[in-house]
Amino acid sequence: MSSFRQIAANRNNAKKSTGPRSKAGREVSGRNARRHGLAIDIGSDPLFQDDIEKLSHALSSGAQNVRERARETAEAELDLLRIRKFRACLFETLYLADTALPDSLAELNESLAKLERYERRAFSRRKRALRAM
Amino acid sequence: MSSAMSEVSVFKPTNELSEVFGEPALVGLEKREVYDGFLSLIASAIKPTDPIGWLLTKDVTDWSWEIRRERIIKVEIIKYYQKEVVAELIKALAPPGQFKTALYRIFQADADLTLWETDPEARIKIDGALAAKAITPPLSLRRLTCEAPPRSTRSTRGSPPMNGGAIPL
Numbered sequence: 294m295s296s297f298r299q300i301a302a303n304r305n306n307a308k309k310s311t312g313p314r315s316k317a318g319r320e321v322s323g324r325n326a327r328r329h330g331l332a333i334d335i336g337s338d339p340l341f342q343d344d345i346e347k348l349s350h351a352l353s354s355g356a357q358n359v360r361e362r363a364r365e366t367a368e369a370e371l372d373l374l375r376i377r378k379f380r381a382c383l384f385e386t387l388y389l390a391d392t393a394l395p396d397s398l399a400e401l402n403e404s405l406a407k408l409e410r411y412e413r414r415a416f417s418r419r420k421r422a423l424r425a426m
Numbered sequence: 427m428s429s430a431m432s433e434v435s436v437f438k439p440t441n442e443l444s445e446v447f448g449e450p451a452l453v454g455l456e457k458r459e460v461y462d463g464f465l466s467l468i469a470s471a472i473k474p475t476d477p478i479g480w481l482l483t484k485d486v487t488d489w490s491w492e493i494r495r496e497r498i499i500k501v502e503i504i505k506y507y508q509k510e511v512v513a514e515l516i517k518a519l520a521p522p523g524q525f526k527t528a529l530y531r532i533f534q535a536d537a538d539l540t541l542w543e544t545d546p547e548a549r550i551k552i553d554g555a556l557a558a559k560a561i562t563p564p565l566s567l568r569r570l571t572c573e574a575p576p577r578s579t580r581s582t583r584g585s586p587p588m589n590g591g592a593i594p595l
Binding site for chain 1 (some may be wrong): 440442443445446447448451452453454477478481485488492495499503
């Protein structure tokens with residue numbers, strides 16, 4: 294197990310090396326989340342606020358003590374639904390569309406693998422929140 | 427399936443949950459009513475009693491739906507590449523002579539390929555003709571099409587009965 298001194302040193306080093314430094318680099322990395330929108334925190338997206346409220350209310354049945362966990366569950370659930378829709382779009386554009394080429398199968402495969410990472414994280418978030426409820 | 431669906435039509439999420447779930451993630455020719463029926467069937471087995479139960483029911487339904495979709499796509503991809511390999515092999519059936527070979531490749535090869543694809547009897551004949559010329563599809567393709575690879579006496583002696591050398595799909 295790392296000592297407190299080691300942990301502090303790691304944190305200091307991480308601050309020195311994390312992320313791009315130049316303005317251009319920061320602009321590029323700032324756009325990462327907007328490529329497909331899945332990296333954007335769903336809880337801060339106004340489009341999903343109504344659904345999050347509805348689902349968290351249904352999950353908590355109005356009980357105040359589990360309200361926060363219910364909201365976390367609702368956010369993770371809506372994230373999962375959003376990912377499923379995005380996956381359907383990928384199949385639609387890269388496999389079923391008339392413009393899809395045999396080569397696009399590789400692209401589809403790669404995109405599905407990336408999507409799986411987001412899905413795994415959303416599942417873990419929902420599982421944690423449900424256990425804590 | 428329709429009678430089974432009518433029996434389980436009571437298993438629907440509440441309106442509030444339906445609104446949150448929104449439109450299901452369907453692709454191509456997949457139909458909403460078929461999906462809804464599928465969800466009802468799974469719900470009738472799970473019998474969800476609260477919203478959490480419904481979230482899990484929705485998971486199972488969507489996963490099963492996606493698995494079904496991907497299996498169909500897998501078969502399509504296998505058939506596509508299988509056809510490409512056979513299209514190349516079938517050119518070897520051209521009669522001798524430069525002119526006749528060219529004619530066969532231009533006018534007859536595609537028709538033979540279609541026959542191979544659609545008519546099981548023609549397929550046996552074409553496979554036989556290819557085998558007579560000592561042309562066999564690559565091992566990977568034989569496995570995909572569940573055909574037994576030619577076995578040597580040495581490897582089969584004393585070995586347990588195999589599933590025709592095929593990989594279960």
